[in-house]
Amino acid sequence: MSRSHASGPDMNSIVQSLLMLSLAALALPVCVLFFQVLFAVRAKASPRDSTGVRPSVDILIPAHNEEAVICRTLAHLTPQLLEGDRLLVVADNCSDQTATIARCHGAQVYERADTERRGKGYALDCGVRWLEYDQRDVLVIIDADCIAEPGTIEALAVCTQRSGRPVQSLNLMTSATPDRRSSRIAEFAWVVKNHVRPLGFGCFDLPCQLQGTGMAFPWWLIATASLANGHLVEDMKLGLDLAEQGYPALFCPQAKITSTFPQSAAAIATQRLRWEHGHIGMILGTLPRICLTAARNRDAPLMALALDMMVPPLALLSLLVAGVAVSSAFYANATGIWLPAAGAAMLSAMYFTAIALAWWKFGRRIVSFLDLCHTLGYIVWKIPLYAKYFYQKQVRWIRTERG
Template identity: 45%
Template sequence: MIEVAVVWLVILCSAALSVPIAVYAIECLAGSLPSRRERVPDRRIRPAIAVLVPAHDEEAGISETLANIRSQLAVGDRLVVVADNCRDQTAALARAAGAEVVERRDEERRGKGYALDTGIRHLAEAPPAIVLIVDADCQFGPGAIDHLAGAAAATGRPIQARNLMLAPKGAGLNLSVAEFAFLVKNHVRPLGLYRLGLPCQVTGTGTAFPWEVLGHAKLANANIVEDVKMGLELAYAGHPPQFCEKALVTSFFPYSNEGAETQRRRWENGHLALIRSALRSLFYPKTYRGVNYLAMTLDIIVPPLTLLAGVAVAMLLVSGAISLAGLGATAFWISMANVALLLAATFIAWAVHGRVALPARTLVGVPAYILAKFARYPRALLHRSNDGWVRTDRTRPEES
């Protein structure tokens, strides 16, 4: 009796795992189709915009970020920096760079969301047609602001740029794999959704919002996963975010091991918290009232790539042992199909998009990296993500 229950449990788990793997594969395959050329927008016909930059102790890089933004602004555009609980020269450097600066002091309510809410209330005195939000450590690619503003004005929807994180020069395998995983999550999969006519997630930086849409956004909070939740709420309100591949925004992974570990832990805890919330929402009737909201919910339940691969392989091993014990091969064949589909979709995404981020010569070390990474997840599954604005250490080696 117990053996039968275990077999059926493994079958159900294998079948359940098929859902996020199928979602992942469909997105990757659609995102790896040949791209069609798109017209570069003319800034003379786009509306005036405001670029909003929330910043917390960013004196090391704020000047470079603002110079990059100003190089793409047109006459009538505004650049606003919210210096949130800063203890350094962020505000002074932003003023010197020609930005409007709003200084916020509130030690009890700390978080990027509160900074954004302050910035929006500042802009409300003379509302722009479009608001672009970008983090203080990011750089726009050529023409990105025009692409974002033009698309937001044309569609009346939030527009999400291609938000990539790059490994520093000379980084090891860990950051190369992380860069590839980030590329799949923030480029390949959103592009696939776009080609399928579906919305994408809001990633927290490089996003353009029509002013009237911001009225539906709940910004004043300290939760690190509220960007994604905001995207879901906007989709439910009839304003689903849309991906814009031509608009690129980049930043670098932390140089220090401590900074990389802090960032990794926050992202993974936040992502797992989102998955738990999305799984619960699958039991709510409202999730099925519109294809956009449902598509975004299904997209959220796809775990981080290394976790997804680790679970798929673990299920294959468990179901294989059950099959060898003569208790049935159903779960084994489901798990085999899951692993094959996951490998095929990831290989295609790598072949089309990822060979620069993760060169072929490094692939031999990837399985060991996944195994080591997978071992960390049980703790993260039980750990609640911390609220507040915890700045990642981005100090370069020569600065320490």
């Protein structure tokens, strides 16, 4: 009996310590998300001035078997070109008519064939090396399935030249199947990630993550960047690499890029697996080093970027917050110790307030309140995706099929 009484309090203290550590680990990403949303909701005007004399641009489009979509992309881009601009499509290991269609629309085309070095990073590196011998003022990268809204190239080019830093456009994705609730929820989550959060940071001139498309760079900066890799989230890696060099990306919401989520369930699963495993891998593998570097160098923009990267995908963050809240409640009920439960309640309140504010200001046209109440099913559906990270992690870049 005495051993039982002696060991009981020790086990309680261990569980309590684990719960408090979990709360502390979640506090930073939840607080970052909360304040990003709060300031985005309060933003009265765009934080970035993109007016001025438009410099010359090179536009680089990496493309792999994009014959179904590249015609539309080029049709929206070519009216935005001025005399002296260049448009290059890197037809990367294509087996369709991508190169032919691009040439018919007046683009220069480089056909790359390398089945060993596969991935968007290699295509980008190839394009940069081809263009740099006769470079313009600014390089703009746009994916082959994206639509550049009118004025996008001008806004990106002017902002890049004025700041001397990388610039990220507003990058939105819409659902190809809006009648499906899960698709609408995914579209809302994308808005929070790519619009609300960078807008909130942009109010204080803090940097944002690069998002792979709608990115612009001064030529002298991108020419020295390390692009030739098959990293799952090559855009996030590039943004961190440049931020470590002292050139974090700026958010320019006047420039707008849109695209559509894949239609097939298999393509959606492949895309999300790559994005979310890549993001988790960056959090677990790269984030500690970035935080140490930022702290050691007293680099506030780099630390802000690290804090932003610390916020995991919304579905995963929802799972973690709910898991700690439920565990704390069970612990409080069993032991009568309510400190972890009180902390979990405060954290949950901040998180769900942030989601509610983001929905009210930016998401009501996408998801209804009823949709929002049914997100539990969407979150549960994604548990196997996160579980795969620990037993079947994706490590190789795989292109998402458009169909």
